Every structure is written in C-alpha cells, then in structure tokens.
Amino acid sequence: MTASSASHYDVIIIGAGAAGLMCAATAGYQGRRVLVVDHANKPGKKILMSGGGRCNFTNLNSTPANFLSDNPHYCISALKRYTPQDFLELVDRHGIEHEEKAPGQLFCRDSAKDILTMLLTECEWAGAEIRLKTAVTSVSEAGAGYRLKTGSGALTCESLVIATGGLSIPTMGATGFGYEIARQFGLEVLPTRAGLVPFTLQPELKTQLAPLAGISCPVDAECNRQHFREPMLVTHRGLSGPAMLQISSYWYPGDDISINLLPTRRIEDDLMGLRKQKPRTTVAQYLAEYLPKRFASAFNELHGWTGPLQEYKNADIETVAKTLGEWTIKPAGTEGYRTAEVTLGGVDTRQLSSKTMAVLDRPNLYFIGEVVDVTGHLGGHNFQWAWASGVAAGNVD
Numbered sequence: 535m536t537a538s539s540a541s542h543y544d545v546i547i548i549g550a551g552a553a554g555l556m557c558a559a560t561a562g563y564q565g566r567r568v569l570v571v572d573h574a575n576k577p578g579k580k581i582l583m584s585g586g587g588r589c590n591f592t593n594l595n596s597t598p599a600n601f602l603s604d605n606p607h608y609c610i611s612a613l614k615r616y617t618p619q620d621f622l623e624l625v626d627r628h629g630i631e632h633e634e635k636a637p638g639q640l641f642c643r644d645s646a647k648d649i650l651t652m653l654l655t656e657c658e659w660a661g662a663e664i665r666l667k668t669a670v671t672s673v674s675e676a677g678a679g680y681r682l683k684t685g686s687g688a689l690t691c692e693s694l695v696i697a698t699g700g701l702s703i704p705t706m707g708a709t710g711f712g713y714e715i716a717r718q719f720g721l722e723v724l725p726t727r728a729g730l731v732p733f734t735l736q737p738e739l740k741t742q743l744a745p746l747a748g749i750s751c752p753v754d755a756e757c758n759r760q761h762f763r764e765p766m767l768v769t770h771r772g773l774s775g776p777a778m779l780q781i782s783s784y785w786y787p788g789d790d791i792s793i794n795l796l797p798t799r800r801i802e803d804d805l806m807g808l809r810k811q812k813p814r815t816t817v818a819q820y821l822a823e824y825l826p827k828r829f830a831s832a833f834n835e836l837h838g839w840t841g842p843l844q845e846y847k848n849a850d851i852e853t854v855a856k857t858l859g860e861w862t863i864k865p866a867g868t869e870g871y872r873t874a875e876v877t878l879g880g881v882d883t884r885q886l887s888s889k890t891m892a893v894l895d896r897p898n899l900y901f902i903g904e905v906v907d908v909t910g911h912l913g914g915h916n917f918q919w920a921w922a923s924g925v926a927a928g929n930v931d
C-alpha cells in the first residue's frame with residue numbers, strides 16, 4: 535500500500551496520554567497535520583486518576599535532581615526549555631483553579647478533568663486529530679517515513695512519536711509497546727521496574743504492623759544513600775505514604791531500608807536527659823510525645839521496652855536510640871506495576887537527542903514521556919517531564 539492509499543499525516547503520535555497530547559498540540563500549532571492514536575476508549579486516563587483525582591500537574595521546585603535516569607544529564611535541556619512556570623501559564627490561561635498542597639506541588643482545586651479538558655482543547659485549537667480505540671499492531675519504514683497497521687486500516691506519516699508510557703497500572707491501558715518499537719529500531723531498552731510503589735513486608739512484620747493500618751507518621755527513610763523526609767503510612771499490605779513511595783524508586787530486591795522515626799529529635803540526648811530529669815518516664819511515654827499513640831505503644835511492645843528510663847544503662851539507651859533512629863527493615867517486595875505510579879528504566883536516552891527527543895540516527899522517530907528512561911520523584915515531576923518532553927518533540931519543524 536502506498537502513502538496515497540492510506541491516511542497520511544505529517545506526524546503520528548502513539549499514545550493519548552500526558553506527553554502525547556502535549557506533543558500533539560505543540561506540533562499542530564507548528565502547522566503540521568497531526569494524528570494521535572490510542573488503543574484505549576478514552577484519552578488521558580492516568581491524568582484523570584492522578585493526584586487522588588486532582589492531578590498534581592507540576593512542581594514549581596522541579597530540577598533535574600528530581601529525576602532518576604541512567605543518563606542523568608539527558609533531561610536537563612528539555613526541562614529548562616519548558617518549565618513548570620510555562621505549564622502554569624497555560625493552566626492559568628484556561629482559568630483552571632489550583633492550589634499548592636505541599637511546597638511547590640500544584641494540584642487542581644476541583645478535578646484532574648480540568649487538565650485533560652485543557653489538553654484536548656489545545657489539541658482541537660491546534661487542529662490535531664485524536665483517534666481512540668485504535669490499536670497499532672505494527673510499525674514499518676515506508677520511504678522516508680513510517681507505515682502503521684491498525685485495527686482500522688493503515689496509516690502513514692513522516693514523523694512518528696512514541697508516547698505509550700510505562701508498564702504501571704495495566705488496567706489503565708499500559709503496555710510494553712513503546713519498548714517493542716524501540717527494540718525493533720535497534721534501540722536499547724534499560725531494565726524496567728516499578729517505582730513510586732508501596733512495599734510489602736515479610737509475614738512476621740506484616741502481622742505485627744497490621745493493627746496499625748491507617749496510621750501515618752513523619753519519618754526520614756533512607757536507602758542506597760537517598761533520603762526522603764516525608765510521611766510514612768502503615769497499610770494492611772505493608773508500608774506506603776510519600777516517604778515509602780519515594781524511596782521505592784531507589785530500592786532493589788534484597789536491600790534494607792533505614793527509617794528514622796523521630797527525624798526532628800536527637801533521640802539519644804533526649805533519652806539521657808529524661809533519665810536524669812524525669813527518671814520514671816518510659817520509652818513508650820517518650821515516643822507518645824512525638825508519634826501517634828497507637829504507633830508508639832505498638833512499636834514499644836515490638837521491641838519489649840518496659841520499665842522506667844532509670845533502669846536503662848547507657849548501652850540500653852544507645853540501643854533504643856539506634857532502633858528508633860535507624861529502624862531497619864527488609865521489605866518482602868513491592869506491590870509492583872499493579873499500583874506503581876511510574877516505571878523506572880525504559881528507552882536508553884543515550885540514543886536520543888536531548889534537544890528533540892528523536893533517535894540520533896533517525897531524526898523522524900521520537901520517544902517522549904514515561905517510555906523513556908527518565909523518572910521523576912513524587913510531587914508533580916513526572917507530569918512536568920511529560921509536558922517538557924512533549925513540547926521538545928512537538929516543536930521540531
């Protein structure tokens with residue numbers, strides 16, 4: 535089949551998610567004939583479920599240090615050229631109300647739907663077409679461009695953009711299709727794993743912590759020399775909350791996680807001081823000053839800390855302080871792609887242009903968004919990468 539007998543576009547984007555829609559609007563405004571295809575029945579499903587339904591759409595403090603990648607400098611250029619402030623201006627132009635829930639983290643005041651509506655409106659204004667329920671079954675070279683086989687006929691294009699995201703939440707339409715295309719064109723795909731994901735625990739600890747499900751406390755979690763001081767949440771399945779989600783991106787099976795339960799205190803000094811000034815105080819009472827009461831008493835019981843501090847020798851106090859400041863756990867695993875917010879790894883960026891997101895020796899094949907080996911911390915960074923990489927690819931004329 536030739537280009538004239540198939541539907542022909544300047545740009546076809548596979549994936550109507552955050553990166554794909556942003557790229558489509560940008561390329562459309564460049565005057566290009568753009569089509570976005572997605573096998574799902576609705577565009578932007580992850581946008582709708584993000585940020586608890588209110589989409590943490592950017593982070594004003596986003597810097598390249600908030601991203602994990604085997605090639606850490608790759609993301610710098612695109613993030614510099616399309617900043618959180620640029621996206622915020624777009625959000626403001628569309629009159630979307632937002633709020634800063636934590637420092638730098640911007641969420642919709644009403645609903646994540648506002649961000650999706652904004653992107654779809656931009657695509658419409660830019661003349662970009664969106665075709666849903668369209669599964670791409672194969673991609674091949676056709677002249678200087680590409681030919682796509684889909685469930686509803688063939689398509690051809692000059693430029694092809696892969697924006698199919700990662701493997702997380704398969705029930706939302708996630709597939710490894712982007713990685714397959716990358717391999718087909720000779721690109722390396724770095725090993726993928728679930729990131730920003732809750733931990734599961736070994737049966738004994740799981741049973742001990744189960745009664746504490748629902749309790750959250752501020753901690754400092756450390757793994758592989760990375761620290762996050764944020765809340766930790768005990769769940770029926772294990773440990774979650776921002777601190778655990780963040781550290782999960784740095785965790786590998788078999789690694790320990792060290793958790794400081796009282797990150798604002800000098801625990802040993804506190805306990806030594808109390809032993810002198812209020813010798814009848816128990817560790818449980820000390821803990822209850824700073825931790826939710828139920829958590830404090832369960833943790834105390836777990837370690838068998840009974841009796842007043844006056845009965846504790848210096849070595850005992852050191853042990854208690856170390857246990858509280860460096861509570862070390864070895865997770866059984868993570869909940870995996872079923873609940874992970876992101877996929878770490880992916881298309882190796884060493885083979886891509888950091889300016890255009892195109893394959894270095896194939897300037898009309900682009901990879902953007904989560905399919906690429908760039909993964910943000912929790913807090914709006916992942917969407918900022920989707921917007922920035924989408925704009926970088928869409929701006930190429």
Ligand SMILES: Cc1cc2nc3c(=O)[nH]c(=O)nc-3n(C[C@H](O)[C@H](O)[C@H](O)COP(=O)(O)OP(=O)(O)OC[C@H]3O[C@@H](n4cnc5c(N)ncnc54)[C@H](O)[C@@H]3O)c2cc1C
Nearest residue numbers: 549551552553573584585590699707711903904914916917
């Ligand atoms: C529960 C949850 C909450 C999140 N909350 C936030 C948040 O608040 N802030 C933040 O910054 N990030 C958040 N994220 C991460 C963020 O959603 C992703 O990083 C972002 O959506 C990635 O954008 P993308 O366009 O690369 O991929 P996606 O948004 O995943 O889009 C990929 C698209 O490709 C389509 N597709 C896949 N395979 C094929 C195929 N074979 N053929 C055709 N189409 C295909 C999919 O249907 C999908 O529409 C959250 C993620 C989850 C799962």
